[in-house]
Amino acid sequence: MLARWRASFVILLAAAPAVVVLLGLAGAWLTPAGDTLQHQWRYLLPDAARNTLILVMTVALGAALLGTALAALVALYEFPGRAFFSWSLLLPLSIPGYVLAAVFAGSLDYSSPLYSWLREQFGWQWPSIRSLGGAALVLMLTLFPYVYLIARVAFESAAQRYLEAASLLGRTRRQATREVLLPLVLPAVLAATALVAMETLADFGVVAALNVDTLTTALYRAWYGMFSLVTAQQVAGLLVLAALLLLALEHRARSWVRVREASGPVLQRRPLPALTAALATLFASSILGISFAWPVMHLLSWASAHLTADLDARYWGYFVRSLMLAGLGALLIVSISTLFVYARRNAVGRIARVVAPFATAGYAIPGAVLAVGLFAPMTQALPWLQGTLFVLFVAYITRFFAVGHAPIAAGLARLPTALDESALLLGSRPLERWQHIHWPLLKGSVAAAFVLTFVDLMKELPITLLTRPFGFETLAIRVFELTSEGEWERAAVPALALVLAGLWPLKWLAGRMPHAT
Amino acid sequence: MRFGSCTHVVSTVLAALGLFATLPSSAAKAAEPVVVYSARNEQLIKPIFDRFTAESGIPVRFTTADAAVLIERLAAEGKNSPADLLMTVDAGELWNASNRGLLRPTRSKILEANIPATLRDPGNRWVGLSQRARTIVYHPSRVDPRTLSTYEALADPVWKARLCLRSSKKVYNQSLVAMMIKARGETATETTLRGWVANLAAPPFANDNQVMEAIAAGQCDVGIVNTYYLGRMLQKQPEFPVKVFWANQRGDGTHVNVSGAGITRHARNPAGAQALLEWLSAGEAQRLFAGSNMEYPVNPNVEIDPLVRSWGSFTPSRINIVEAGRRQATAVRVMDRAGWR
Numbered sequence: 001m002l003a004r005w006r007a008s009f010v011i012l013l014a015a016a017p018a019v020v021v022l023l024g025l026a027g028a029w030l031t032p033a034g035d036t037l038q039h040q041w042r043y044l045l046p047d048a049a050r051n052t053l054i055l056v057m058t059v060a061l062g063a064a065l066l067g068t069a070l071a072a073l074v075a076l077y078e079f080p081g082r083a084f085f086s087w088s089l090l091l092p093l094s095i096p097g098y099v100l101a102a103v104f105a106g107s108l109d110y111s112s113p114l115y116s117w118l119r120e121q122f123g124w125q126w127p128s129i130r131s132l133g134g135a136a137l138v139l140m141l142t143l144f145p146y147v148y149l150i151a152r153v154a155f156e157s158a159a160q161r162y163l164e165a166a167s168l169l170g171r172t173r174r175q176a177t178r179e180v181l182l183p184l185v186l187p188a189v190l191a192a193t194a195l196v197a198m199e200t201l202a203d204f205g206v207v208a209a210l211n212v213d214t215l216t217t218a219l220y221r222a223w224y225g226m227f228s229l230v231t232a233q234q235v236a237g238l239l240v241l242a243a244l245l246l247l248a249l250e251h252r253a254r255s256w257v258r259v260r261e262a263s264g265p266v267l268q269r270r271p272l273p274a275l276t277a278a279l280a281t282l283f284a285s286s287i288l289g290i291s292f293a294w295p296v297m298h299l300l301s302w303a304s305a306h307l308t309a310d311l312d313a314r315y316w317g318y319f320v321r322s323l324m325l326a327g328l329g330a331l332l333i334v335s336i337s338t339l340f341v342y343a344r345r346n347a348v349g350r351i352a353r354v355v356a357p358f359a360t361a362g363y364a365i366p367g368a369v370l371a372v373g374l375f376a377p378m379t380q381a382l383p384w385l386q387g388t389l390f391v392l393f394v395a396y397i398t399r400f401f402a403v404g405h406a407p408i409a410a411g412l413a414r415l416p417t418a419l420d421e422s423a424l425l426l427g428s429r430p431l432e433r434w435q436h437i438h439w440p441l442l443k444g445s446v447a448a449a450f451v452l453t454f455v456d457l458m459k460e461l462p463i464t465l466l467t468r469p470f471g472f473e474t475l476a477i478r479v480f481e482l483t484s485e486g487e488w489e490r491a492a493v494p495a496l497a498l499v500l501a502g503l504w505p506l507k508w509l510a511g512r513m514p515h516a517t
Numbered sequence: 518m519r520f521g522s523c524t525h526v527v528s529t530v531l532a533a534l535g536l537f538a539t540l541p542s543s544a545a546k547a548a549e550p551v552v553v554y555s556a557r558n559e560q561l562i563k564p565i566f567d568r569f570t571a572e573s574g575i576p577v578r579f580t581t582a583d584a585a586v587l588i589e590r591l592a593a594e595g596k597n598s599p600a601d602l603l604m605t606v607d608a609g610e611l612w613n614a615s616n617r618g619l620l621r622p623t624r625s626k627i628l629e630a631n632i633p634a635t636l637r638d639p640g641n642r643w644v645g646l647s648q649r650a651r652t653i654v655y656h657p658s659r660v661d662p663r664t665l666s667t668y669e670a671l672a673d674p675v676w677k678a679r680l681c682l683r684s685s686k687k688v689y690n691q692s693l694v695a696m697m698i699k700a701r702g703e704t705a706t707e708t709t710l711r712g713w714v715a716n717l718a719a720p721p722f723a724n725d726n727q728v729m730e731a732i733a734a735g736q737c738d739v740g741i742v743n744t745y746y747l748g749r750m751l752q753k754q755p756e757f758p759v760k761v762f763w764a765n766q767r768g769d770g771t772h773v774n775v776s777g778a779g780i781t782r783h784a785r786n787p788a789g790a791q792a793l794l795e796w797l798s799a800g801e802a803q804r805l806f807a808g809s810n811m812e813y814p815v816n817p818n819v820e821i822d823p824l825v826r827s828w829g830s831f832t833p834s835r836i837n838i839v840e841a842g843r844r845q846a847t848a849v850r851v852m853d854r855a856g857w858r
Binding site (some may be wrong): 020036039040043044105110111116128130134208209210211213217220221223224225226227228231310368371372375376379380386387418462466468469470471472473477481482484485486487488500 | 535552558559560561578579580581582583585586589590592593594595597599606613616684691717719720721722723724725726727730731733734736746773810845846848849850854858
């Protein structure tokens with residue numbers, strides 16, 4: 001077992017950068033900043049807060065239902081295309097939210113060819129996609145794979161013997177699923193949903209592309225429009241409070257359903273009756289269609305005109321740098337998350353216990369605010385770091401720690417402590433226990449954590465923009481360069497490359513995940 | 518679990534990071550490079566910087582991001598900042614940077630001769646390098662241009678459900694409103710904006726392209742955009758049914774913003790940065806800088822792109838562009854009060 005102080009040290013070290021940023025945000029509330037906040041409070045914040053609340057709730061609920069339903073289908077039943085869907089339903093993750101928003105606005109708004117044609121031919125009208133509902137739809141479609149992936153790992157590592165026990169007790173398969181399996185995967189679903197909610201809280205790309213006012217747009221309005229970074233930080237403080245509240249809720253909900261499981265024979269998938277199987281295939285393909293195939297086709301049609309002009313040898317560089325940053329960043333985050341989760345499993349000092357939840361709060365802070373909040377103290381304290389990628393990786397870890405943490409924490413929570421204790425009684429050494437007992441049960445969760453962070457980092461923009469060395473361009477930065485003056489069609493080329501680059505890790509993960517195929 | 522094995526992994530990874538650190542190059546001693554922090558995007562500046570290097574032998578290194586973020590970076594780096602030049606795509610951010618003491622004054626006869634005084638900082642801390650005209654556009658078959666006159670006139674109820682605007686979050690609209698406030702005061706401007714909001718045919722759009730597409734598709738008849746967006750649209754579709762109308766020609770002139778630059782307070786190579794600015798303000802460089810994005814040159818002696826010229830000449834606003842920055846925060850408040858999202 002980790003010595004108590006070592007565990008505390010791990011937690012404090014992992015949480016340190018987040019604490020620095022959060023202290024900065026707290027400090028903003030003590031800084032006089034004129035009456036910008038009062039102005040915003042009077043004219044913007046009530047509506048913005050209401051929109052944010054509605055958005056977070058709808059997206060969280062929608063993604064939770066959609067993700068869990070798809071995970072259950074893929075993990076528990078046999079239907080045509082199941083093996084394909086099991087990995088391809090992760091693909092929507094590789095499409096940045098702001099790209100999906102632009103595609104939806106471009107293909108569903110009043111002036112789009114499709115809408116124009118339907119309007120002229122049949123007189124059809126529908127509500128604008130540039131609305132709160134549109135933003136909720138886009139965010140749900142880009143974020144549901146978090147829930148899908150984490151819930152699927154949970155379903156697939158659930159032991160067959162629970163279902164057998166339930167059927168011995170006279171439960172039908174459906175009852176057994178509801179009464180036995182759902183409580184078992186609920187912690188994972190809750191953890192993933194908390195991630196989705198935090199990502200929605202911090203989202204700027206989607207709401208800006210669809211011009212919906214939320215707390216993040218109010219924050220950027222104060223900073224960019226009114227030159228008041230302090231007010232922006234004050235609003236970011238509100239976002240963090242909301243995130244901490246969410247995390248506390250999730251923690252509480254998880255403790256209600258604390259279920260430990262033992263290893264055992266893996267779940268047997270059951271074939272569905274023909275009609276139901278066809279419906280399952282239809283359901284999975286339509287979700288994949290609107291969240292991935294359609295935007296990719298749209299990007300292809302945009303890109304086709306610019307492919308020859310824009311696609312050249314530089315793209316190898318963008319590609320390699322994107323993969324390198326995301327791969328290394330994900331590796332760091334997953335390693336630190338694993339250590340962190342283990343450290344938290346042990347008894348730790350009071351300070352560490354209090355500080356631990358803050359480590360994951362960075363996910364709710366919009367990237368640019370976090371990047372600036374970390375960049376300033378770090379460059380002032382350690383000016384010799386200039387021009388290195390150190391600040392960039394520290395900022396990545398601070399912002400995306402939650403993404404790596406959630407799957408691993410949920411995975412470890414399913415392992416009974418009795419397992420450790422019996423192994424300890426048998427005189428095993430810590431590394432042996434990790435190698436022979438925890439790792440085989442946890443590797444699916446670790447792989448899931450790696451892929452989620454990897455794909456998130458591939459899409460990451462504000463931190464990379466601010467902290468990269470000179471001339472260091474990635475695919476996401478290329479998208480930014482082209483869209484910053486509205487050149488969406490040209491931006492489709494790097495956006496597609498971004499999707500492609502995300503493709504193989506997702507496919508690779510599918511092959512590595514336990515019982516994935 | 519043994520802690521030591523994991524710290525080993527982490528330290529190996531951290532060591533690997535060192536490999537990717539860019540070390541200050543010692544080879545560039547021949548000519549000190551100019552380092553630029555730019556909010557103007559890579560594809561617009563890189564070809565021009567390359568040309569500058571070819572002509573002058575001075576290398577240019579640059580990084581891009583949003584201006585507000587670059588300004589925070591400059592402020593955080595202080596004396597240690599590698600940046601010599603801050604380049605933005607609007608005057609507001611240059612005003613903000615100079616207001617925070619991040620830019621230094623530079624007296625240059627060349628800049629003063631090449632760039633009209635209204636497009637330069639009165640304190641000589643920054644200059645405009647290209648003009649971005651923001652004016653009225655309309656659908657030629659649904660709007661008679663004789664019914665158009667000023668920005669303010671679009672608040673008239675005859676335009677009810679016929680006007681499309683971009684979001685007030687964009688600095689281009691904030692600058693326009695700031696200059697309106699300077700010309701007419703806060704109250705009158707707020708009344709105008711309320712009229713605009715009441716006339717909107719659709720919720721405000723996220724970019725100027727969407728505004729023009731909405732006009733073309735018949736969702737609305739008039740809008741306000743930066744002309745270079747129309748230029749790009751016309752390059753792709755020469756028949757695109759949206760025309761330019763030069764606003765406020767009988768009064769205070771059409772609103773122009775600038776893409777510009779200023780030398781940083783702690784520049785290590787101010788002479789190189791000044792050489793780059795002076796080079797950009799004249800001749801072929803000036804034509805390329807503006808022309809590559811269908812903007813207007815600041816230097817009146819430089820030729821305008823033929824497509825851009827086809828929209829006719831116009832009288833730009835005579836108020837110094839510094840006011841766009843000075844009044845930007847007020848402009849945002851007025852927009853908030855008027856309900857322009």
